[in-house]
Amino acid sequence: MSQTIKNALVAALMAGVIIAPVFGLQILRRGQETYLQPDWKMIIGGMLIIFVVQMLRPLWKRRKTGTKRLQIPAITDSIRRKVILVLVLFALVWPFFTGRAQVDIATLVLIYVMLGLGLNIVVGYAGLLDLGFVGFYAVGAYTYALLYHWLGWSFWEALPFSGMVSAFFGYILGFPVLRLRGDYLAIVTLGFGEIIRLLLINLYDFTGGPDGVSGIPKPSFLGYQLTRRSLDGTPTFHEAFGIPFNSEHVVIYLYLLALILVLITLFVTSRLIRMPIGRAWEALREDEIACRSLGLNPRNIKLSAFTMGAMFAGFGGAFFAARQGLVNPESFTFIESALILAIVVLGGMGSQVGVILAAVLLTVVPELAREFAEYRMLIFGLVMVVMMVWRPQGLLPMKRPQVELES
C-alpha cells in the first residue's frame, strides 16, 4: 500500500512538472513589465487527477490480469511509425498555439537534445567517458560566429562548416586519448574542454576574448531575413509575404529549425546504431580485446565515435550562436559538459528517447525554478545521487535495436 502511495505521489509530481510549463504558466503584460502567472487550479487539479488514477490503478490492474503482471503490448513497426509521425506533427504545430516564452524554452530544450544525442554516441554507444564535450559545442558556435565576423558568412553557409570543423577537432583530439580508458580518458577530455575555452578567452585578437562575438545574424528563411527592417536592402520576410511584422515569427522559425536539426540528428544516430559501425562501437564498449582479436581496429572505431559525436555538437553550436546572436566563452564552461553528460546518464545511456526526456527535464525545471537558482547545483547533485541509488540504468534504459532473426 505504501508503495502505491509513493508511486502515486511520484507520478503526481511528474505530472506537475509536465503540466506546469505547458498549461499552468501564463505570460501577462502589465505596462512595462512581464509576469509569469501560474494557474494553480490547472496544475493542482491535474496533479490530483493523476494521483487518484495512480492510486486506483493497482485495483484495476489486479482485476484485469489476475496474478500476471501487466505487460506493454509489443509495439509493431507500423504502430511505432504512426506514433512518431503524430509526435512530430504535434511538435510542428505546437508553437503556433502557445506563448513566445514557451517556444523559446522549447528551442533551448531542442539544442540540448541535439547535444545529448551527440554525446550519446560517444558515451552511450562507444562507452568512452567524455567530460569535455562542450569544447566541440564551443568550436561549432565560434566557427559560425567567426566566419560571420571575419568573412560575413550567413548561417546557412556556415552550418556545414561548423559541423565539419567540430568533427575535425573531435578527430584531432581523439588521437592522443586513444590509449586511455575510463577515468583517465575522462580527465584528459575534461582538460581538452577547458583548453578550448581558455584558448577562446586568450586569442583576443581573433575571437574577441571574454567579450566574444556579438551581433551574429539569425538564420534567414529562403534568403529573407526575419527582422523588422532589412539590414542590406533585400526584402525581409514580412515584406515579401505581405504580412505585418511580428517578432514571434523569428522565435517560431528558430524553434522549427531546431526541430528539423534534431530530427535529422535522431534519424542519423538511429541509423548509425543499426549499421556495422554502430555495432562496432557497441562491441568496443563491451570488450576491446575481443574486438582486436577479430581484426577490428579500435583506433578507427574510437575516432569515428569521437568525430561523429563532435559533429553533432558542432551543428548544435552553430545553431546556438545564431539563436543567441552572441557567443562568449562563458557559455562553454565545464558545467555545460556536466549538464550534457547528466542528460545522457539520466536518460539512460544509449537510449535516444531517454536522452530527449532527460533534456526536457533538465532544461525546463531550472527555467521554472528560477527563484532557486542558487540551489540549482545542489538539487542537480541530489537528483543524480538519487538516480544512481534507485535507477542506475537511467529513466528509460536503452532497449537495444536488436537485429532480429525471423525463424
Added chain:
Amino acid sequence: MSDTLLSVSALTMRFGGLLAVDQVGFDVRRDEVFAIIGPNGAGKTTVFNCVGGFYKPTTGAITMDGQPITGLPSHRVARHGLVRTFQNVRLFKSLTVLENLLVAQHTHMETGLLQGLLKLPSFRHSETEAKQRAVQWLDFMGIRQYANREAGNLAYGHQRRLEIARCMITRPRLLMLDEPAAGLNPQEKRDLQVLIDQLRHEYNVAVLLIEHDMSLVMGVSDRILVMEHGKPIMTGLPDDVRRDPRVIKAYLGE
C-alpha cells in the same frame, strides 16, 4: 606453397626479471592440429599472446604463411587469418548472439556511410548476406534457437561454441583455441573434439590448441609441444609424448 603455415622461432618473452617464455620454436602445418601442453605457469598462454599480437615478444620471429607478423598489433595479426579464443570466454555480452557474429564480419563488410544511412540496396544486400552467413554458423554450432538472445545469458558451453563460431566467421586460416574445454562437461568435451575435427576437415583451418584435458589433446592433435617453466621440453606425436619420461616428470614430479 610451403607446407608450413605458422612458424615460430626462438621466441622469448621477458617480463622484468621473469623469463616467461624462453627460446620456444615450433611450426604449424596447414590442416594440422597442433597442441601446446604443460603444467600451469609453463608459459603457454604467453606464447599465444605473442603470436596473436597481444604482447610484443622480447626476441624471436613469427611468420604467417611466410610473412613476418612479429610485433604487429593484434588487429593486424587477425587480418593475416589468425584468430583466437580466450581462456575465459570474451563475448560481447550485451549484444545478441546474432550480433556477435555480425560484428565479427566487420572487416569483410565495407559498406559506406551513405549507403547505410539511406538503406540503399547495396547496404541491405550486404546486411542480408552477413546475416545468412551468421545463421549458417549458428546452425553448424547448433545454437540457432538462441540467435536473438543476449550472448551473456547463454549457457557456458554454448558461449564457448559461439566464441569459436565468431572466430570462424572471419574465415581464418589458423584458429587458436586457449583451453577450449575448460568448464565443459564430459559430453560437451566429446562434442568439442568432434567439432575440432570437423573444422579442420570441412573448413581447412589449422588449429593451435592449448589444453589441459589430456584425453582431448591426445584424441585430436597431430603433434604436441610440451613446455615447462617457459622452456620447450619436446615436440612429438601424441604417443611419443605420452611415453616420454621428461614429460611424465614435468607433470608428476620425481
